[in-house]
Amino acid sequence: PEVAPDWIAVDWGTSNVRAWAMSGAGAVLDRAASPRGMASLTPDRFEAALIGMIGPWLSGAATVIACGMVGARQGWVEAPYAT
Numbered sequence: 001p002e003v004a005p006d007w008i009a010v011d012w013g014t015s016n017v018r019a020w021a022m023s024g025a026g027a028v029l030d031r032a033a034s035p036r037g038m039a040s041l042t043p044d045r046f047e048a049a050l051i052g053m054i055g056p057w058l059s060g061a062a063t064v065i066a067c068g069m070v071g072a073r074q075g076w077v078e079a080p081y082a083t
Contacts, residue, residue: 012070038069
């Protein structure tokens with residue numbers, strides 16, 4: 001069955017990445033995991049790795065929220081700590 005989430009949650013760590021297709025009410029509709037953490041990829045491979053995991057969900061999702069090493073200095077885009 002096709003999953004059409006309202007949003008997608010991604011936790012991208014150093015050694016693994018996990019993603020959840022979420023409903024607007026907060027229910028998990030589907031999940032995916034991969035050993036392709038930030039340390040196993042070069043920056044030019046981040047997008048392809050993510051699309052490879054969540055691509056089937058993107059037709060229905062407007063928002064992807066990512067946390068973890070994806071926002072580190074050596075991640076996809078650095079997200080500095082808030083004061």
